[in-house]
Amino acid sequence: MRVRKLKNKTLSLTNDGRLSVFFLGVGSAFSKRHYQTNLLVIKGEDHLMIDFGSKAPQALFELGLSVTDLRNFLITHSHADHIGGLEEIMLTNRYVRREKPNIVINTTYQSILWDMSLRGGSAFNEEHGGEVLTFSDMWEVIRPTWLESYPRETHEANVGSINVKFFRTMHIPDWPDNWQSSFWSCGVLIDDRVMYTCDTRFDTDLVFSFENLFEPEMIFHDAQFYNGGVHAGIDELNTFPADIKKKMVLVHYGDNWEDYEEKIKEYGFKGLGQEWSYYDFD
Ligand SMILES: [Zn+2]
Numbered sequence: 001m002r003v004r005k006l007k008n009k010t011l012s013l014t015n016d017g018r019l020s021v022f023f024l025g026v027g028s029a030f031s032k033r034h035y036q037t038n039l040l041v042i043k044g045e046d047h048l049m050i051d052f053g054s055k056a057p058q059a060l061f062e063l064g065l066s067v068t069d070l071r072n073f074l075i076t077h078s079h080a081d082h083i084g085g086l087e088e089i090m091l092t093n094r095y096v097r098r099e100k101p102n103i104v105i106n107t108t109y110q111s112i113l114w115d116m117s118l119r120g121g122s123a124f125n126e127e128h129g130g131e132v133l134t135f136s137d138m139w140e141v142i143r144p145t146w147l148e149s150y151p152r153e154t155h156e157a158n159v160g161s162i163n164v165k166f167f168r169t170m171h172i173p174d175w176p177d178n179w180q181s182s183f184w185s186c187g188v189l190i191d192d193r194v195m196y197t198c199d200t201r202f203d204t205d206l207v208f209s210f211e212n213l214f215e216p217e218m219i220f221h222d223a224q225f226y227n228g229g230v231h232a233g234i235d236e237l238n239t240f241p242a243d244i245k246k247k248m249v250l251v252h253y254g255d256n257w258e259d260y261e262e263k264i265k266e267y268g269f270k271g272l273g274q275e276w277s278y279y280d281f282d
């Protein structure tokens, strides 16, 4: 893996064919310095946007792209720092580009995302014979396959040459000790090589089960600088074995990260995730 700084603030959605990931932001939900945490996967002619929060459209604009340039999406859960930019995606695609973007989504989360979040701002812009717009008027759905034998609920889909497996996590509320009792949220495994937990509480079983199955080359892990609440604390993550920590890159962190840089190095993590750099996997 190599980290490649973005040149001239111009993001490209294609590359020479290697697997590459790029964070539009690496900050927490309320970060004022780092555009939240949303991840773009790029491979050859293919791309997949994982989450698109309220600050993502601005980040994309500053990176020289239009929101309608993004064609493929996967959403990990319904907090606004992950879905807040989707209304702009839906409306600009329907009324400006006039083409539906693709979304990888299972039936369970489609109902949650539409009925609890997206519908209010998009369904009622049109009415035809008493019918308002539906999820499938806004999105071309790529339905994933359920991988029944996996240790926790996991689905798989291919977006062009990009393979994604997304697995249930325990993010909200702050008390269940299992994913079954948590509200719907997921993390992602990309091409069986790169694990991205997305938002999750500290969950050793999550990391170990995918470590045992795939030994991912890198783990991008949710992190906060204190324990408790709905994210993983760095002191909790420090209990992982050294060989896991050395491939663990921390994201979704607070604006006060300079205060913890030393500690993160001392604990043996690979480091803090970098915004606006390509992580290239050859
Ligand atoms: Zn978040």
Ligand SMILES: [Zn+2]
Residues within 6 Å of the ligand: 077, 079, 171, 199
């Ligand atoms: Zn969240």
